[in-house]
């Protein structure tokens with residue numbers, strides 16, 4: 301059952317690797333590219349089609365690589381450019397695509413461009429970043445706050461002006477209104493395209509432009525105590541400005557001008573769904589504007605049903621859907637929804653219409669790992685403690701086996717391992733979720749209905765979510781029992797293809813489907 305005709309990224313399952321935490325090859329306790337290469341066979345075994353690598357570029361690591369000091373290199377902690385080239389070659393030999401992270405909104409303060417820019421007011425690179433005079437009272441130019449807490453402006457003593465940073469002071473924002481910046485960053489994309497990458501994940505793309513007049517943000521009427529301090533204002537002037545779409549178009553054009561297969565642009569923007577849809581740019585923007593709807597959702601059948609319907613209905617014509625269950629910024633799915641729900645959530649992710657992105661470790665049911673205060677690494681947690689914003693718990697090392705340090709490193713891991721790594725690891729044969737993930741990915745490959753078929757909601761009631769996926773002569777039904785009680789539900793005559801419990805397959809029955817607590821199934825309808 302071949303689905304020729306659609307581009308690879310529509311049929312692919314993407315797997316996010318956080319390079320610091322996947323596999324260490326030199327015993328320094330931090331993962332690296334050579335380590336990733338040794339684990340490619342695992343990803344093939346699992347049934348992954350494409351990897352997305354979080355940043356591995358030279359960086360002072362103030363934000364663990366999202367503060368880039370050289371866009372065209374590899375940080376020594378992760379290896380060398382030769383390692384990267386080898387990774388692409390080895391991935392390609394196994395049929396895996398490679399998507400790299402592109403961080404266009406800001407550089408590191410250590411990037412030579414910023415070092416020059418801050419040198420003097422008349423430096424040729426001054427306008428590559430966003431500099432403004434203080435207000436008459438000496439304060440910052442406006443009321444904008446940083447995503448990581450505190451003012452989004454830092455006064456630089458060298459010239460007495462403030463520079464803007466949507467994130468850390470160590471991450472100054474580039475000025476995308478400057479054509480020289482646009483050209484330099486286009487060259488960065490070309491550099492990686494020439495090295496054979498298959499696409500880019502565009503970091504925090506909605507922040508690329510700010511209001512040109514730098515108007516103050518109005519207060520957020522929905523702000524309540526306990527919310528992250530940065531939400532005190534409605535950030536209408538601070539991000540999601542229309543100019544971003546022209547830049548996306550330009551990059552799309554660049555990618556399309558490369559010969560051979562299609563390359564993919566995946567964009568990250570935490571915005572209301574209507575706004576996210578704008579990043580498709582009417583077919584001229586990102587191919588896959590990340591859909592984070594499942595990341596913020598409660599585990600509730602009716603809620604999920606309406607969320608999926610809403611997402612499907614807002615998609616622009618020709619816009620291909622995508623689903624994300626976890627990433628390096630948000631609580632892991634096993635912690636958000638609970639361990640019993642994790643297999644169902646995986647079944648949901650891999651049977652909905654659209655390209656799924658899996659986060660490393662979620663296939664093992666890895667939960668958020670508590671990180672004691674003295675081991676905290678994430679700058680966000682350090683700057684805004686007590687709000688549960690820290691991201692260390694979701695970035696802990698991948699547990700490969702039961703040996704010391706879980707086979708991740710021969711040294712001391714940079715973050716603690718999951719306490720249950722002796723049993724929750726890749727080599728432990730009984731990990732049901734790992735095998736289920738593999739079975740689901742195999743089923744996706746085999747069933748056109750799952751890869752590219754239509755989606756239709758059948759019903760959501762008493763914690764059961766039922767939907768269908770349709771191909772020309774194939775009708776599949778996915779039935780998820782999201783409750784802790786056994787359930788019966790009417791269905792047409794079916795053959796059971798796969799259960800989250802993995803002890804049922806091939807069962808043929810009529811009319812009534814019995815589901816155990818927290819059980820989900822994929823059925824082939826026989827009528």
Ligand code: GLC
Nearest residue numbers: 363366403467503504628629
């Ligand atoms: C994105 C990244 C996050 C990073 C931020 C600043 O949201 O996913 O990890 O801290 O951008 O680059």
